Amino acid sequence: MAFDSIDRRILGLLQDDGRMTNVDLAERVGLTAPPCLRRVRTLEEVGAIRGYHAELDAATLGYPITVFAMVSLRSQAEHDLAAFEDHVAQIPEIRECHMLNGEIDFILKIVATDLKSFQEILTTHLTPAPNVASVKTSLTIRTAKALPGIPVRQD
Numbered sequence: 001m002a003f004d005s006i007d008r009r010i011l012g013l014l015q016d017d018g019r020m021t022n023v024d025l026a027e028r029v030g031l032t033a034p035p036c037l038r039r040v041r042t043l044e045e046v047g048a049i050r051g052y053h054a055e056l057d058a059a060t061l062g063y064p065i066t067v068f069a070m071v072s073l074r075s076q077a078e079h080d081l082a083a084f085e086d087h088v089a090q091i092p093e094i095r096e097c098h099m100l101n102g103e104i105d106f107i108l109k110i111v112a113t114d115l116k117s118f119q120e121i122l123t124t125h126l127t128p129a130p131n132v133a134s135v136k137t138s139l140t141i142r143t144a145k146a147l148p149g150i151p152v153r154q155d
Helices: 005-016 022-029 033-045 078-089 115-126
Strands: 065-073 094-099 106-112 132-139
Touching (some): 005 022, 022 033, 065 115, 106 115, 115 132
Antiparallel strands (some): 094 106
């Protein structure tokens, strides 16, 4: 689907504030409410908008530890990759899992309540997982930038 400038403005505004009312959104993009809502519904139907969520503060909610884990597997056969992805999908503290090109097969973003709980996730769920050859971890010291979504061009 080709997105026109109004679609891109709608996407950018909703990405910045998913709680914006349709009336406010319509006003900001220069439409009346009914056609604006139709555009939003179309953007949802084609998959450009996958959902709406609240951005939570991990530390405030008891998860002050964020760790990135680089995982190498013994086999990169598709069924082994899928099995690993299925395994990490069952661990709630693993918030992101990205398959990479190169020496490392996956990078994971893991949150934990403290270092002891992270160590437990690592030693009971991650390193003994089938097909895992190695896991290298890096503890986040500070986050300088963490923007949700993507840059939406307003050409």
